[in-house]
Amino acid sequence: MSCCTSAPIVTQTCETLLSKCEVPIIDLAHMGTERSPQKGVVKQVATKLVRALSEKGLALLVNHGIPECKLKAAYRALDEFSELSEETKSKYERDPSTNHGYVKPGMEKFSDEEEIRHAYNITGYKGALPQDEVPGFKPAVEELARDFKQLSAMLLTALAVGLEQSPDFLLTKHAHMLGTGNETTLRLLYYPPLGAPVPGVTRCGAHSDYGTFTLLAQDCEGGLEIQTPRGDQWRRVGHLPGAILVNTGTILAKWTNDQFPALRHRVVVPEHCGRGRHSIAFFVHPNNDIPIEPLDIKIVKANQESAPCRLQKKKRGVLTAYHHLQRRFRETYAS
Ligand SMILES: O=C(O)CCC(=O)C(=O)O
Ligand SMILES: [Fe+2]
DSSP states (O other): OOTTSSSSOOOSOOOOOOTTTOOEEOTTTTBBBBSSSHHHHHHHHHHHHHHHHTTTTTEEESSSSSSHHHHHHHHHHHHHHHHHHHHHHHTBBOOOOTEEEETTTBBBBBSEEEEEEEEEEETTTTOOOOOOTTTTTHHHHHHHHHHHHHHHHHHHHHHHHHTTTTHHHTGGTTTTSSSTBBEEEEEEEEEOOOSSSOTTESEEEOOSSSSSSSEEEEEEOOOOOOOOOTTSSSEEEOOOOEEEEEEEEEEEEHHHTTSOOOOEEOOOOOOOOOOOEEEEEEEEEBTTTTTTTOOOOOEEETTSSOOESOOOOOOTHHHHHHHHHHHHHHBBOOO
16 A cells, blocks of 8 residues: 555645645544533534635534544555456446445546546445455444444534534434445545646546535545535645544535535646545435435524524425436446
């Protein structure tokens, strides 16, 4: 596996949101667990989370409880899988009916450019994992999926508290994360090294995520950029070792009437010879039957009056979480 310690260090001269102190950093230490949350700490996190997601659309989480060694084990597992023959990999290809499985380079496109990445989606539909070919794959992804699910449950609790709802207001909408009837997905990503930028080739085209929120762990290769809310600029996010990024997805944006914007983001090829990028995304989705329409909540922003969310009358033809997602998949997957 390419690793941050063995390759020459390229001095990063470019500014990032992180280097300009423009990404909120939220410390999750001592939040407790889903069963015994530390209410005072949850409240503090809740305030910071609502502020970060409403003002910036993203935050970096530290002391989140997911150890780096588990992330590295999953990075390694996908590296090993990517090196298998095309014929072997094709046995594990993504099943469009469950979204589970391997997505080879070129299969999923967010832009007109060629997008070179290997992805392995792990959903709650108990699809195949390459146990025989890569023995470390299953334990690595099972442990990580459990950890990401726990972290997401704590964040959903904090978010509900921050929105002045009962602590389980959002959790109940996500009751079946990684079970049937819920499209929450753990996704391992590997972008092989390209040497230098190649015209017409990118790593991941611009898009916003489809779910409630996404948690993203990444190695030190860099390349992740977000579009500023006015849409006029792309900014590098930067890398804070050990931190996990949280960003709003389009479902949370719809629930909050865009008061939590779903940031568009992309991954570009580094200007200097890169070593390959690894990242792990955990896409948090509500249960399939949950309607996606503005929620009846008020969002209290610092120094502003609370804004009512339900600005429109209930419309006919409201999509459920499931139909919302299928519509987005049709836009991005080659058939
Ligand atoms: O690799 C990354 O850092 C981003 C991946 C991503 O945005 C996605 O899969 O939705
Ligand atoms: Fe994304």
